[in-house]
Amino acid sequence: MPKQPIQLLASPHCNTRPNTPIDLIVLHAISLPDGEFGSKHITDFFLGNLDTSAHPSFKDLEGVKVSAHFVVARDGNITQFVSTNQRAWHAGKSTWEGRDNCNDYSIGIEIIGDERQPFTRQQYTETARLCRSLIAQHPTLEKHRIVGHQDIAPTRKWDPGTQWDWSRFRRSFAHIKHLHTADIKKFSDLLLAGGVDHHRFSALASGGCCFAMNYLAHDFARRFDHHLAVFLSANPIIFQSLQTLQW
Ligand SMILES: [Zn+2]
Numbered sequence: 001m002p003k004q005p006i007q008l009l010a011s012p013h014c015n016t017r018p019n020t021p022i023d024l025i026v027l028h029a030i031s032l033p034d035g036e037f038g039s040k041h042i043t044d045f046f047l048g049n050l051d052t053s054a055h056p057s058f059k060d061l062e063g064v065k066v067s068a069h070f071v072v073a074r075d076g077n078i079t080q081f082v083s084t085n086q087r088a089w090h091a092g093k094s095t096w097e098g099r100d101n102c103n104d105y106s107i108g109i110e111i112i113g114d115e116r117q118p119f120t121r122q123q124y125t126e127t128a129r130l131c132r133s134l135i136a137q138h139p140t141l142e143k144h145r146i147v148g149h150q151d152i153a154p155t156r157k158w159d160p161g162t163q164w165d166w167s168r169f170r171r172s173f174a175h176i177k178h179l180h181t182a183d184i185k186k187f188s189d190l191l192l193a194g195g196v197d198h199h200r201f202s203a204l205a206s207g208g209c210c211f212a213m214n215y216l217a218h219d220f221a222r223r224f225d226h227h228l229a230v231f232l233s234a235n236p237i238i239f240q241s242l243q244t245l246q247w
Helices: 040-047 056-061 121-137 166-175 186-193 210-223 225-233 236-242
Strands: 014-016 024-030 070-072 078-080 086-088 106-112 146-148
Touching (some): 024 121, 040 070, 070 121
Parallel strands (some): 024 106, 070 106
16 A cells, blocks of 8 residues: 555646657656755755755755656655646756657656665655556556656766666566555646645645545635635545535
C-alpha cells in the first residue's frame, strides 16, 4: 500500500503544455540548503515563498521560479505541486532524443537527496509506485521512458546523480503491487481552476482512502463552496463517499 496519500500543494510556477503527449518522466535530486534533507525550504521554494535570508546559499535563488510535479521526501511521503496536465518548470534547457524543451512533454519528480549520501529504501519504493501510477493514468507514458535530469541536460545538471541506483529502482518498480488510485491529473486542475489559496490549501489527494476524501471534500466545501458543484461532478468517487457523510 502507499505509505501515505499524496499531499497536494498547488504551485503557481506552472503553465499550459503545448499540444504534445506526455511521454517522459524526469527524475531529479534536490536539497535545500545543499546536503540538508528537510522539505520545508523546498516546499517554500516551489510555492514562491522561500525566505532567501534563511541561508547564505539561498541568495542565488532570489526571484527564481521553478517547480516539479512531485517531491519525494526521505521518508517516502510525496507532495504534488502541479497537475500532470500542466507544465511544471523543472527541466530548464534540455533535450531528449532530439526534442528540446523537455518540460513540454515530461513529468518532473524531485527526490530529496544529494550527490554524496544514499537515497532511502522508502524513496525507491515510493518513487517506483508513483511512476507506475503515472504510467497507469497516462497511456502515452512507458516504463522505459524514465530518465534523469543529467540525461537531458548533461552539461548543466548532475542529478539525480551517482547515488541514484537505477537497477535498484527498476527492481522496486517491478515489485510494486498497489498504485495511487485518485486521478492526479484532473484533481489539482480543479483546485487551480477554483482559485484556491495556494498558501493555505493542503489536501490529501490519493490512495483511495475514503476518510481522506471526505475530509478533503468537507474542507473544500467549507471554504470554497461556490466551486463545490464543479468539484463533485468531476470527482464521482468523492461524491459517492459524501453520501455517507453528515454535513
Ligand atoms: Zn534537476
